[in-house]
Amino acid sequence: MSTPVKVAVTGAAGQIGYSLLFRIASGELLGKDTPVELRLLEITPALKALEGVVMELDDCAFPALAGVQIGDDPDVVFDGANVALLVGARPRTKGMERGDLLEANGAIFTAQGRALNDHAADDVRITVTGNPANTNALIAMSNAPDIPTERFSALTRLDHNRAIAQLAAKVGAPVTDIRRMTIWGNHSATQYPDLFHAEVGGRNAAEAVGDQSWLENTFIPTVAKRGAAIIEARGSSSAASAASATIDHTRDWLLGSAQDDWVSMAVRSDGSYGVAEGLISSFPVTTAGGGYEIVQGLEIDDFSRARIDASVAELAEERDAVTKLGLIG
Numbered sequence: 056m057s058t059p060v061k062v063a064v065t066g067a068a069g070q071i072g073y074s075l076l077f078r079i080a081s082g083e084l085l086g087k088d089t090p091v092e093l094r095l096l097e098i099t100p101a102l103k104a105l106e107g108v109v110m111e112l113d114d115c116a117f118p119a120l121a122g123v124q125i126g127d128d129p130d131v132v133f134d135g136a137n138v139a140l141l142v143g144a145r146p147r148t149k150g151m152e153r154g155d156l157l158e159a160n161g162a163i164f165t166a167q168g169r170a171l172n173d174h175a176a177d178d179v180r181i182t183v184t185g186n187p188a189n190t191n192a193l194i195a196m197s198n199a200p201d202i203p204t205e206r207f208s209a210l211t212r213l214d215h216n217r218a219i220a221q222l223a224a225k226v227g228a229p230v231t232d233i234r235r236m237t238i239w240g241n242h243s244a245t246q247y248p249d250l251f252h253a254e255v256g257g258r259n260a261a262e263a264v265g266d267q268s269w270l271e272n273t274f275i276p277t278v279a280k281r282g283a284a285i286i287e288a289r290g291s292s293s294a295a296s297a298a299s300a301t302i303d304h305t306r307d308w309l310l311g312s313a314q315d316d317w318v319s320m321a322v323r324s325d326g327s328y329g330v331a332e333g334l335i336s337s338f339p340v341t342t343a344g345g346g347y348e349i350v351q352g353l354e355i356d357d358f359s360r361a362r363i364d365a366s367v368a369e370l371a372e373e374r375d376a377v378t379k380l381g382l383i384g
């Protein structure tokens with residue numbers, strides 16, 4: 056058997072962790088033939104619960120699971136990590152926006168950015184799921200000067216998957232018919248799910264829908280506010296779907312995404328589409344060989360421009376707020 060890939064997961068005893076760990080261990084992240092060593096980080100009071108989760112992982116006798124280590128010290132848990140899934144953070148509750156978590160969760164990502172910088176493997180790739188995900192990724196990246204900036208990403212794949220599901224239901228097509236969905240901007244209520252470049256069975260999705268009012272007044276708010284709707288219905292924030300999207304995002308990044316399609320990832324802006332350089336903003340990207348490229352050359356009309364700009368403005372505000380808090384230099 057080859058050397059196990061070390062996959063670190065933070066917040067491993069939480070709701071998302073409870074779904075995510077089992078899917079990684081069963082081979083859904085890296086394939087059933089790639090051995091995985093899990094490195095699980097929690098805060099000290101949650102270690103006992105985490106021990107219980109590890110007992111359950113043992114009890115699954117997953118063939119690809121080569122080992123599990125747990126701990127509360129990121130310097131130890133991240134040692135040699137090839138992949139880091141930063142999930143651990145306080146989730147929002149009813150009535151909060153994700154941005155309300157900036158201060159509470161920001162401190163976590165300074166410490167974890169530093170620990171990754173000093174201890175992770177040279178090829179580490181980092182996915183931030185913990186909210187506010189884009190700005191937490193920015194904080195981690197800013198505190199890890201030795202890790203190339205393109206190794207940091209934040210999760211907007213859940214929004215992307217939600218947008219696919221809503222569109223598929225509207226046009227009565229299977230989700231497999233939908234390609235080239237894009238989420239632009241922040242993983243927040245300002246995000247812009249874009250139907251003008253998406254396709255249904257090869258046809259432009261906005262044309263296939265043929266209903267600008269639905270697109271504007273139903274589709275965009277439904278996708279953008281889906282997280283709040285789940286909290287309202289379930290009493291706690293989305294977990295299994297967030298774990299599933301974390302797998303989709305990271306698997307596609309590591310192993311490559313489908314030809315003739317693209318995925319949405321929040322990555323460091325290089326200035327593409329007028330998004331201020333340095334912000335972690337969601338773009339359409341293609342992935343191959345463990346890297347990504349922002350899809351270039353899409354025409355952005357005034358409707359889309361205004362929505363992208365609004366979400367990017369919010370990201371700039373979040374960046375300014377965490378700069379004031381001293382979380383980034």
Ligand SMILES: NC(=O)C1=CN([C@@H]2O[C@H](COP(=O)(O)OP(=O)(O)OC[C@H]3O[C@@H](n4cnc5c(N)ncnc54)[C@H](O)[C@@H]3O)[C@@H](O)[C@H]2O)C=CC1
Binds near residue numbers: 069186242
């Ligand atoms: N980007 C996205 O699409 C989504 C993001 N989320 C976010 O993911 C995060 C986790 O959500 P849940 O698992 O539901 O929350 P949870 O509260 O069930 O679990 C979070 C876990 O993180 C742990 N934790 C807190 N501080 C930590 C630290 N410094 N190091 C390691 N672990 C730490 C907690 O002890 C807890 O076990 C939240 O911020 C939530 O808002 C949730 C859904 C979707």
Ligand SMILES: O=C([O-])CC(=O)C(=O)O
Binds near residue numbers: 281282
């Ligand atoms: O809405 C929340 O707080 C959790 C989340 O990020 C989502 O479900 O998209």
